[in-house]
Amino acid sequence: MEIVTSLPADTGLARVAARIRRIEELGFDTVHVSETVHDPFAVCALAVEHSTRLTVRTSMVVAFPRSPMLTACAAWDLARFSGGRFQLGISSQVRGNIVGRFSMPWTDPVAQLGDYADSLRAIFDAFQHGTPLEHHGSHYTFTRLQPFFNPGPLEVPAPTVWLGGVNTRMCELAGAVADGFVAHPTGSHPRSLTEQVRPALLAGAQTRNRGLPRIVVVPKVITGRDESAVARARAAIRKELAFLYSTPAYRGTLDRLGLGETATALAAAAQEKQWERLPDLLTDEMVAGLVPQATYADLPDVLARWYQGLCQGISLEPPQDPADDAEFRAMLERLRAID
Numbered sequence: 001m002e003i004v005t006s007l008p009a010d011t012g013l014a015r016v017a018a019r020i021r022r023i024e025e026l027g028f029d030t031v032h033v034s035e036t037v038h039d040p041f042a043v044c045a046l047a048v049e050h051s052t053r054l055t056v057r058t059s060m061v062v063a064f065p066r067s068p069m070l071t072a073c074a075a076w077d078l079a080r081f082s083g084g085r086f087q088l089g090i091s092s093q094v095r096g097n098i099v100g101r102f103s104m105p106w107t108d109p110v111a112q113l114g115d116y117a118d119s120l121r122a123i124f125d126a127f128q129h130g131t132p133l134e135h136h137g138s139h140y141t142f143t144r145l146q147p148f149f150n151p152g153p154l155e156v157p158a159p160t161v162w163l164g165g166v167n168t169r170m171c172e173l174a175g176a177v178a179d180g181f182v183a184h185p186t187g188s189h190p191r192s193l194t195e196q197v198r199p200a201l202l203a204g205a206q207t208r209n210r211g212l213p214r215i216v217v218v219p220k221v222i223t224g225r226d227e228s229a230v231a232r233a234r235a236a237i238r239k240e241l242a243f244l245y246s247t248p249a250y251r252g253t254l255d256r257l258g259l260g261e262t263a264t265a266l267a268a269a270a271q272e273k274q275w276e277r278l279p280d281l282l283t284d285e286m287v288a289g290l291v292p293q294a295t296y297a298d299l300p301d302v303l304a305r306w307y308q309g310l311c312q313g314i315s316l317e318p319p320q321d322p323a324d325d326a327e328f329r330a331m332l333e334r335l336r337a338i339d
Contacts, residue, residue: 001338002029002313004216006059007043009036016043017050024051026318026325027332030216032059032089032182041074048082056082059182060091060164064112065102068119068140075120075159076127076151084156089182090116091164107139110169115139117161117177124158127151162213166249168200175204180214183311186250188217189290193310195256216313221303222293223316225324230295238287242278246270257289296327300334308338 005028011019023031031054033043040058047056056078061071071090078086092098092109099106115137122135126145130153133145160179165171166187174181187197193215201212220237224230245254247270251263262281269277287293294302307314314335319328 001336002216003332003335004028004030004032004313004315005318006032006034006315007047009034011043013038013042013046016046020047020050020054023318024054027329028054030055030057030313032057032315034059035062041078044078044086045081048078048085055085055087057087057089057162059089059162061089062093062102063090063116064092064098065104068116069123069142072120072123072127073151076124076154079156079159080154086159087162087180088159089162089164092170110173112139113163114173114177117163120161128153128158168196171197171200172204174213175201176208178213180216183215183217184250185218185220186244186253188219189253190306190310191256192253193217196252198310214313215311216315217307217311218315220291221299221316222291223296223299225296225327227295230293234284234287234293237291238282239279241287241290242266242282246278253290259286262286296331299331300338303335304338
């Protein structure tokens, strides 16, 4: 099992080095770098510079505001700089952000992201082999790459391309074009994986006669050194889960677990901007059904029951208290043995 964590989105550039070193020392295999308030490629460059074995993966770069050529150049540089430890995750984001925040057009996001991934691979091939660049897709056309602008071949593997998604069409696309898939937290429950995500990935993969991409799940795991620490973590996670599931597009898991009325109530409270009510709508029993929870000592067995055979990677947050680091590190070694 690949053990993943996310660099906190608010990590300033001056703090990246220290946080990355701790993540590597704890024994994580991969760190995810999001795009929220910092340029993800700048953060990735620092993460690569201050680590020696970590895989650094964007999860996710917002694709549509950038030409695939710009993204390809950045990914190529990071692959070379890291010695092959960089992986490229791209996403469509939502219409409101693409149109309102980035001032870019919004058409068919699934088709556009698929063409974006195909464009990246065509550009990577031209970079590596010096062959003419000829890509004619539904949204992008690339026919020009003079030798002066070609960064030249890598001596390490080209960046793998990862997608994420929630709805069925985006999962099918990932199955068709992606090397890996990062499940949304609200799509990381075993029921969602078995009933929606994996079947959609398989359907997409079959359209191109390829195997399933690697799957990394991002459940909001509740854990700690003892039961009191787990209880404190549960209170914080309840707030986050309530906010996530208040988005109507993310209610699928609640519906599958027979919690449709709760999903409707959460959405109504969010619509009325009654944010303080959201956590009260999720009981401890509901939370226990939505996400894995256990002490460090018991967590590997719990996660094996939830996820064995369903994914190849799982994301966890590092402990807030450095005093827990040694116990947490030992726990990760046990997690890595899950098939």
